[in-house]
Amino acid sequence: xxxxxxxxxxxxxxxxxxxxxxxxxxxxxxxxxxxxxxxxxxxxxxxxxxxxxxxxxxxxxxxxxxxxxxxxxxxxxxxxxxxxxxxxxxxxxxxxxxxxxxxxxxxxxxxxxxxxxxxxxxxxxxxxxxxxxxxxxxxxxxxxxxxxxxxxxxxxxxxxxxxxxxxxxxxxxxxxxxxxxxxxxxxxxxxxxxxxxxxxxxxxxxxxxxxxxxxxxxxxxxxxxxxxxxxxxxxxxxxxxxxxxxxxxxxxxxxxxxxxxxxxxxxxxxxxxxxxxxxxxxxxxxxxxxxxxxxxxxxxxxxxxxxxxxxxxxxxxxxxxxxxxxxxxxxxxxxxxxxxxxxxxxxxxxxxxxxxxxxxxxxxxxxxxxxxxxxxxxxxxxxxxxxxxxxxxxxxxxxxxxxxxxxxxxxxxxxxxxxxxxxxxxxxxxxxxxxxxxxxxxxxxxxxxxxxxxxxxxxxxxxxxxxxxxxxxxxxxxxxxxxxxxxxxxxxxxxxxxxxxxxxxxxxxxxxxxxxxxxxxxxxxxxxxxxxxxxxxxxxxxxxxxxxxxxxxxxxxxxxxxxxxxxxxxxxxxxxxxxxxxxxxxxxxxxxxxxxxxxxxxxxxxxxxxxxxxxxxxxxxxxxxxxxxxxxxxxxxxxxxxxxxxxxxxxxxxxxxxxxxxxxxxxxxxxxxxxxxxxxxxxxxxxxxxxxxxxxxxxxxxxxxxxxxxxxxxxxxxxxxxxxxxxxxxxxxxxxxxxxxxxxxxxxxxxxxxxxxxxxxxxxxxxxxxxxxxxxxxxxxxxxxxxxxxxxxxxxxxxxxxxxxxxxxxxxxxxxxxxxxxxxxxxxxxxxxxxxxxxxxx
Numbered sequence: 001x002x003x004x005x006x007x008x009x010x011x012x013x014x015x016x017x018x019x020x021x022x023x024x025x026x027x028x029x030x031x032x033x034x035x036x037x038x039x040x041x042x043x044x045x046x047x048x049x050x051x052x053x054x055x056x057x058x059x060x061x062x063x064x065x066x067x068x069x070x071x072x073x074x075x076x077x078x079x080x081x082x083x084x085x086x087x088x089x090x091x092x093x094x095x096x097x098x099x100x101x102x103x104x105x106x107x108x109x110x111x112x113x114x115x116x117x118x119x120x121x122x123x124x125x126x127x128x129x130x131x132x133x134x135x136x137x138x139x140x141x142x143x144x145x146x147x148x149x150x151x152x153x154x155x156x157x158x159x160x161x162x163x164x165x166x167x168x169x170x171x172x173x174x175x176x177x178x179x180x181x182x183x184x185x186x187x188x189x190x191x192x193x194x195x196x197x198x199x200x201x202x203x204x205x206x207x208x209x210x211x212x213x214x215x216x217x218x219x220x221x222x223x224x225x226x227x228x229x230x231x232x233x234x235x236x237x238x239x240x241x242x243x244x245x246x247x248x249x250x251x252x253x254x255x256x257x258x259x260x261x262x263x264x265x266x267x268x269x270x271x272x273x274x275x276x277x278x279x280x281x282x283x284x285x286x287x288x289x290x291x292x293x294x295x296x297x298x299x300x301x302x303x304x305x306x307x308x309x310x311x312x313x314x315x316x317x318x319x320x321x322x323x324x325x326x327x328x329x330x331x332x333x334x335x336x337x338x339x340x341x342x343x344x345x346x347x348x349x350x351x352x353x354x355x356x357x358x359x360x361x362x363x364x365x366x367x368x369x370x371x372x373x374x375x376x377x378x379x380x381x382x383x384x385x386x387x388x389x390x391x392x393x394x395x396x397x398x399x400x401x402x403x404x405x406x407x408x409x410x411x412x413x414x415x416x417x418x419x420x421x422x423x424x425x426x427x428x429x430x431x432x433x434x435x436x437x438x439x440x441x442x443x444x445x446x447x448x449x450x451x452x453x454x455x456x457x458x459x460x461x462x463x464x465x466x467x468x469x470x471x472x473x474x475x476x477x478x479x480x481x482x483x484x485x486x487x488x489x490x491x492x493x494x495x496x497x498x499x500x501x502x503x504x505x506x507x508x509x510x511x512x513x514x515x516x517x518x519x520x521x522x523x524x525x526x527x528x529x530x531x532x533x534x535x536x537x538x539x540x541x542x543x544x545x546x547x548x549x550x551x552x553x554x555x556x557x558x559x560x561x562x563x564x565x566x567x568x569x570x571x572x573x574x575x576x577x578x579x580x581x582x583x584x585x586x587x588x589x590x591x592x593x594x595x596x597x598x599x600x601x602x603x604x605x606x607x608x609x610x611x612x613x614x615x616x617x618x619x620x621x622x623x624x625x626x627x628x629x630x631x632x633x634x635x636x637x638x639x640x641x642x643x644x645x646x647x648x649x650x651x652x653x654x655x656x657x658x659x660x661x662x663x664x665x666x667x668x669x670x671x672x673x674x675x676x677x678x679x680x681x682x683x684x685x686x687x688x689x690x691x692x693x694x695x696x697x698x699x700x701x702x703x704x705x706x707x708x709x710x711x712x713x714x715x716x717x718x719x720x721x722x723x724x725x726x727x728x729x730x731x732x733x734x735x736x737x738x739x740x741x742x743x744x745x746x747x748x749x750x751x752x753x754x755x756x757x758x759x760x761x762x763x764x765x766x767x768x769x770x771x772x773x774x775x776x777x778x779x780x781x782x783x784x785x786x787x788x789x790x791x792x793x794x795x796x797x798x799x800x801x802x803x804x805x806x807x808x809x810x811x812x813x814x815x816x817x818x819x820x821x822x823x824x825x826x827x828x829x830x831x832x833x834x835x836x837x838x839x840x841x842x
Contacts, residue, residue, distance in 0.1 A: 003027050011110040016064060018095070018103040021046030032089075032111060034082030051079050053086070060091070067095040069103060076112070088116040129203040131181045132188035137210075140202035144212050144264040148257055157218030158257040161211045161228055162271040163191070167248040168207035171241065179241050187248055190234040196227075210268070218258065221286060222770060228252045228284045251275055255287040301351055302358045304340055309367045314338055316371050317538035318389070320547060321509060321531045324523050327554035329547060331388030331422065333531065334372045335538050336364065361394045368392075369407065373414035373421065375541055380416055384548055388450055390422035395429030398436075404443030411447070418448030422473075427455050430469065438469055445470045452509070456497065467504050473529075474501045478512025481522070481532075495525050496705055499698050502526075502690060523558045566682050567591045567608055571601040571615035571627065572643070581614070584671055585678060598622035598630075605635055612681045614665070617644030629660045637688065639681040641665055743806075743826040747774050751782070754821065763802050763826070774824070782810070782824070798829045805829035 006012055006028025015024040023044045025035070033051040044050065046061050056077050067073060074092040081087065090112045095105040127139040135143065144160065151158050165187055172180025184203070191201045191209055199213045211231065215223045232252065238245035255261055255270030273295050274287040308314050318332035338346045355361040372389050379387065397403060411418055423444060430437045430453060441451050452473040453466075480494050494510075501508045510522050513532030522530060535554070536547060568590040572578050578594050586592060593608050595601035597619055604610070613631055615624040622630075628640040640660065645667030656664060662684070663677055737744055738757040743764070746755030756769045764777060775781050778799050798805045809825040 007031070009110060011108060013106065013108045016046060016105040016107065018046075018064065018105065020102075021061075021064075023049075029109060032081075032087075032109065033079055051081070053078050053080055063091075064093065064095070064105060067093060067105065069095045069097045071095075076116070079109070087111055087113045089113075129188075132185050132203050134188050134192065134209075135200065135202040137202065137204045140200065140204070140210055140212075141264045141268070143200050144267065147212065147214060148262075148264060148267075151214065151257060155218070157215040157220075158267070159213055159215060159224040159227075160255050160257075160267045160271045161224065161231070162204070162253045162268070162275070163209040163211065163231065164251045164253075164275060165207040165209065165235075165248050166251075167246065171246060175241065175244075182241060183239055183246060183248060186239045187234070191231065194231055194234050199227075210271070212267075218256065220771060221254075221256070224254050224256065225284065228254060232283055250283065251278060252284045253278075253287065254284065260287045298354050301343065301346065301354050302360070304342060305338070305351055305355060305360055305364075308338055308340065309363070313340055314364075314367060316368065316375065316541070318541060318544040319531055319538040320536045320544065321388070321390075321529050322535050322554055323529050324527055324554070324559060327556070327559050329387065329552065330529060331390060332544060333390045333392075333424070333538075334368060334375075336368055337538075356394060356396070361396055365391075365394060365397055366406075369410050370414070373410045373416050376420035377414040377416040379545065380420060382545070384545065386417070386419050387548065388422040389420060390424050390450070390452060392424050392426075392454065393429075395426065395432065398425065398429055398440060400440075403440055404447060407444060407449060408447050422450035422452060424452040424454040424475065427453055434469070441470045445472070471506055473507045473509050475531075476508060476510045476527075478532075481510050481512045481518055493705070493708075494522070494527075496702075498525050498527055499694050502694050503698070505687070519554075519558055565589075565591045566612075567593065567610050568678065568682075569593045569595065569601065569604055569608070569610045569613045569615075571595045571598070571613065571619070571624070573597055573616065573619045577616070585675065588675060588679065590678075590682075598624075598627040601627055602630065605631060605638075610635065610638055611685045612639045612641070612678060614641050614643055614678065617642050625661065632660045637685070637692075639685045639688075641677070641681060643667060643669070745769075745774070745777075745824040745826075747782075747822040747824060749821050751775065753777060760826070778808075782808075782822075799826075801826070 002013070003026070006026060010032070012029025012032040013026040014029055016022070023046060025044070029035075035051070046064060047057070049057055049060060052060055059075075059077060063073060063075060072092060072094045074090060076088060076090055078086050079089055088111075089109045091107060091109050093105055093107045095103055097103070127136060128134065129136045144158070147158050150156070165184075168180055168184050168187070171183050184207070188201075188203055188209065191211065195201050195211065196213070199211060201209065201211045203209050211227075213224070213227060217223065232250055235248045235250045238247050240246075253271045253274030255267050255274055257267055260270040261267035270287040274285045276295055277285045277288055277290075315337045316334045317337050318334055320329045321331045321333065322328070323330040336348055336352070338348075338351055340346055352361070355364055368391050372391050376387070376389050393403075400406065407421070407423070408418075411421060425437075425441075430441075445451050450472045451470055452475055453469070453471045454475045455477045456474045474497065476494060476497055480497075498508050507528040509529040509531060510518075510527050511531045513519050513522065513530045513534050515534060518532075519530060519534055536552075539547070566589070568585060570578055570581050570585075570592060571594075572581070573596055575596070578596070582592050582594065593604050593610065595604045598615075598621055601613070601615065605613075613628065615627055617624040619627075624642045624644065628642060631638055631640055639662045641663045642661050643665045662681060665674065665677060737755075740757055741759065743760035743762075744755075744757040745753055745760050748754040751773055753769045753772050753774055756764070761769065769777065778801070780799065798807050800806075805828070806826040807829050809827060811823045813820045813823055
């Protein structure tokens with residue numbers, strides 16, 4: 001039973017007799033160590049166990065010779081098998097009381113190698129990052145906590161930096177997990193090599209690393225700032241991933257002990273929060289209390305916004321869009337508003353970005369779509385004229401493959417016509433994936449929903465892409481409208497956008513119109529519509545309905561132009577046909593001119609400015625096709641249509657192909673279709689007139705843009721030269737002041753030391769200079785009561801520093817009549833020895 005039990009448990013046993021130290025092996029032990037399996041095989045001696053590593057034999061012997069009879073003991077050690085393999089065993093022993101001077105003991109050895117390795121692996125995973133081998137977050141916090149305890153005793157500062165590398169997540173998403181791990185390991189290795197003595201670097205998670213260092217000057221931020229800049233240089237060189245060079249850009253947040261946190265967790269939270277203060281283009285930010293408060297507010301907004309719709313805290317406000325052709329309200333933009341009982345009224349500029357980051361923007365947009373469709377249906381039932389209610393679609397919504405179906409379902413659920421709805425998309429969101437945007441927007445436009453490109457001019461639109469996008473309206477960003485009355489460049493740029501959009505058969509709406517001057521210039525440049533506070537701020541649904549019902553409109557002087565009455569020429573040799581056509585088309589408000597034959601028609605063309613010609617084909621003397629060919633030669637801007645009841649079509653087809661005829665109509669005609677065709681012809685004519693007018697302005701706009709570009713290039717070159725000159729002068733001046741043979745200090749507007757030359761550092765460096773208040777450095781106030789001087793005096797009372805008396809000369813630094821700080825010179829007082837020369841500087 002013992003033999004079978006030992007084999008099942010991968011264990012062995014032996015008997016020992018003390019004090020002689022003789023061992024008797026069990027079969028299981030002989031199998032465990034790989035010894036001969038004969039039953040009568042000799043045993044070992046306690047002091048010479050060949051299957052125990054030499055360095056551990058004394059440990060085994062010591063345990064048994066010091067064992068207390070009747071008390072069991074256990075410990076771990078290694079064994080060496082006959083094949084040379086080392087295994088870990090759990091050694092349990094029990095020694096009986098001595099009989100006739102001989103003590104008998106029994107030992108059980110169990111192979112626990114796999115368990116021991118698993119425990120070591122668990123311990124390693126608990127303290128190390130598996131990918132990079134760096135300490136993980138738990139290990140970092142333990143080491144940081146120990147460093148903080150030590151810093152409290154010696155009054156040291158501890159700085160913690162968190163280093164975010166977003167590129168790792170991007171590479172993992174685009175190239176796979178293996179590439180992401182390779183990049184993470186390379187960055188970890190670079191950071192480890194960049195560490196100085198006493199610094200600890202760790203990987204917290206994904207693309208987030210951390211490093212902490214100790215400093216003798218807790219309040220001196222220059223030390224961590226210099227280290228942060230040195231660490232960022234680790235990311236300047238590319239990292240090779242396969243056949244691709246990857247540049248990993250790091251962003252660093254810094255928090256310091258004791259100012260920013262008293263515990264390891266608080267310091268880590270502060271360093272994380274510090275990156276929220278990074279301005280565009282910056283890569284290093286220190287923790288500020290305001291950033292922490294902002295982070296807490298964002299978390300509170302996120303929490304409350306998730307249920308705002310359920311608590312009926314959301315509402316829509318409508319800002320009218322006004323047509324500059326007739327001055328009437330043509331629609332509105334539906335703007336989301338949130339009033340929270342806890343936070344009060346929260347600005348969309350604050351909660352919309354948070355909703356986009358935390359993934360709530362989709363549900364908010366669904367609420368806006370349903371509410372806007374419901375409001376449009378209510379106004380449609382109330383008898384209001386058709387109005388386009390535009391909603392904003394965020395970039396994430398554009399990625400929905402069923403976006404068009406989703407909008408169509410909302411329209412059907414509200415039982416409202418698509419003519420009441422419009423969608424606005426940000427320019428950057430559309431240009432991120434132009435092909436996908438074209439497909440999705442084409443489906444939405446096919447529903448009858450108007451498409452607007454919002455914020456045009458602030459993104460990176462490509463004209464080659466823009467002409468293919470199914471866009472109905474370009475919205476000029478308010479940044480161009482704001483200075484349109486004061487900056488010639490903005491006027492020229494706005495005129496160029498208008499010309500380009502009209503050339504692409506798009507309408508243009510200018511948002512952010514707040515002054516009468518802005519409106520006048522937009523109208524003069526034939527903008528199609530405006531939106532802004534000059535006409536109306538965003539208002540509640542009831543107020544918007546009241547504006548529409550009262551017929552509020554722009555004053556006549558702001559309308560783009562008064563259109564000439566549309567003129568239609570009807571040509572037919574049958575008087576009854578002419579009468580019927582005239583009765584049918586008069587209701588559409590046209591100025592109608594008639595002619596009974598081709599010669600008379602040519603005469604009417606000479607007498608009137610005709611827009612559209614509708615001519616019969618079969619007429620004496622000259623067919624309709626021949627007449628329209630003549631009309632094309634003489635009056636090429638007219639839109640020409642032929643009306644015929646005969647089946648001989650070849651000459652008509654030829655005329656259509658050569659451009660002499662715009663459309664072929666048949667007799668007898670359908671009244672509705674004929675009216676629609678004539679209306680379409682007038683629209684075609686007006687668009688062609690507009691294009692011809694704009695063609696003359698395009699050259700002017702291009703010339704304006706070319707001149708602006710030349711001026712900007714010249715100004716940029718001038719500013720670059722000036723900046724280089726100022727930088728050179730500043731460098732020379734700084735070197736000159738640094739070499740002056742007397743201590744010189746620069747003091748900023750807040751009274752802190754901002755500059756010290758070599759002599760000042762030699763005299764005052766033990767007290768710490770940069771960033772310290774000048775009053776603390778001198779040991780008394782520089783100005784004010786007790787000094788006998790005011791802030792504008794040049795000569796101040798003497799002060800004792802470094803065992804000597806020094807006279808102080810102070811001069812204010814003013815730039816354009818604005819105080820920028822002071823320059824302080826320290827001169828040896830009369831009778832005091834001059835200071836020794838400063839030590840050489842490298």
